[in-house]
Amino acid sequence: MVKSPSLAISFAPIVALLAFLGAVIIFLGAGAISDFSHLALLSAAVLAVVLAFFTGSICRRGMIIGMRRSARQILPAVPMLIFIAMVATTWMLSGVVPTLIDLGLRMLNPTFFLVITCAVCAVISVLTGSSWSTIATIGVAFMGIGTVMGFNTAWIAGAIISGAYFGDKVSPLSDTTVVASSACGVDLFKHIRYLLLTAMPAMIIALIIFFIMGLNVTPTSDIAIDDILAQLHTTFNISAWTLVIPAITLTLIALRVPTLTVLFASGLMGLVGVFVFQPAIAANLLAAAEGNQTAMMWKLLWSETLFDTGNAMFDDLCTTSGITGMLPTVALVLCAMLFGTAMIGTGMLGTITQSLTRRLHGRFALVGSTVASGLCLNSCTADQYLSIIIGGNMFRNTYRRMGLEPKLLSRTLEDSVSVTSVLIPWNSCGVTQSTVLGVATLAYLPFCFFNILSPVMTLVMAFTGFKIRQAVHAIRPAAVA
Numbered sequence: 001m002v003k004s005p006s007l008a009i010s011f012a013p014i015v016a017l018l019a020f021l022g023a024v025i026i027f028l029g030a031g032a033i034s035d036f037s038h039l040a041l042l043s044a045a046v047l048a049v050v051l052a053f054f055t056g057s058i059c060r061r062g063m064i065i066g067m068r069r070s071a072r073q074i075l076p077a078v079p080m081l082i083f084i085a086m087v088a089t090t091w092m093l094s095g096v097v098p099t100l101i102d103l104g105l106r107m108l109n110p111t112f113f114l115v116i117t118c119a120v121c122a123v124i125s126v127l128t129g130s131s132w133s134t135i136a137t138i139g140v141a142f143m144g145i146g147t148v149m150g151f152n153t154a155w156i157a158g159a160i161i162s163g164a165y166f167g168d169k170v171s172p173l174s175d176t177t178v179v180a181s182s183a184c185g186v187d188l189f190k191h192i193r194y195l196l197l198t199a200m201p202a203m204i205i206a207l208i209i210f211f212i213m214g215l216n217v218t219p220t221s222d223i224a225i226d227d228i229l230a231q232l233h234t235t236f237n238i239s240a241w242t243l244v245i246p247a248i249t250l251t252l253i254a255l256r257v258p259t260l261t262v263l264f265a266s267g268l269m270g271l272v273g274v275f276v277f278q279p280a281i282a283a284n285l286l287a288a289a290e291g292n293q294t295a296m297m298w299k300l301l302w303s304e305t306l307f308d309t310g311n312a313m314f315d316d317l318c319t320t321s322g323i324t325g326m327l328p329t330v331a332l333v334l335c336a337m338l339f340g341t342a343m344i345g346t347g348m349l350g351t352i353t354q355s356l357t358r359r360l361h362g363r364f365a366l367v368g369s370t371v372a373s374g375l376c377l378n379s380c381t382a383d384q385y386l387s388i389i390i391g392g393n394m395f396r397n398t399y400r401r402m403g404l405e406p407k408l409l410s411r412t413l414e415d416s417v418s419v420t421s422v423l424i425p426w427n428s429c430g431v432t433q434s435t436v437l438g439v440a441t442l443a444y445l446p447f448c449f450f451n452i453l454s455p456v457m458t459l460v461m462a463f464t465g466f467k468i469r470q471a472v473h474a475i476r477p478a479a480v481a
Contacts, residue, residue: 125167
């Protein structure tokens, strides 16, 4: 007879995972987390299976069930991630993103610098699906311009990060958004629409604060941006016609076309747009592929496309990584699936979840516990992907038992994990953005208003019950007994 694992045994793989990652942070730095997350997950999965074997809490049927459940949650994210890489690449090379960057930069006004910085970073991050690339490119430009204008660097960093993480959080091109929705079994666009109920109020409040602050700063000069604009027009054909592609994409989303279809169509339109809107870039890429158009398109989608204009900031902004740039994330997702299989199949996750949730009664207590666990996991693992996946596995059955929709869990995880990772000094996000912007994490933390307000808004929504539906088939503890 298969025994249920004890709580101590069940926690052992998680403790080992955290210890492994902690050692990486101590000896190699938080920036190395992404390189060792795969090994940490696989090692923890092996430990779970070994402990279950020696304690008699493993069986073939349980592992098969664990594999099915974990795969059902995680595998749908893989093709989405591939299509997202295609969209990000083709939208850049077709001129969609450069045109929007050009429009955003021309809107800059010293008096409204902070609020425009936040808004432009949000738009670019929505289109690229990446807060990291937004901050590392256009964010750095805004940091230089704002410093010359006389703004405190912590305020500038707060505006950049608030906008970039809002865009990343609500973008269908964001890998964290895809992982969160998949881990909780929620359609991507349903997840995003529900997420906007907390993201929009937090963003509006942040924009109001940046607007008021901007009115109280006297600008000194307004140099800096002409070189970027000139290079954009030299390299790309900047045209409003390129915006037809995102317009059609938004129409497809509004019509609730299936997610994979939308992403595939967007990538295909972007690929066609390279030839239609950017003939010079297409000609250069074709020449590099020795005139073979099929090879050229495959290379464009699959591998890195570099720009060498002599302007390092511009080159970083426009360089695309293709599908190969997304493969480490895909590998991490698959490793997380194996870890989930081990924890579910051995019954360890069930033991932990029962222990943590048996005394939870009511919607607000459950959402509050999810937020607290998300912040804790984010601090312990120093990686947002691991925190989202582990949190989803921990609370998914409890939300179902209490009759709460899975999208409430996916939204809560995003509000407590994705946007707060950049606020933790030893988290890979916090370390990276602090280094890129040249501002200490704890210095910019108080000014990242969107990131701070997101978990607060999710708690407010849980307390008020706004747009939170209670299913009639909720399983009550008394009914189970």
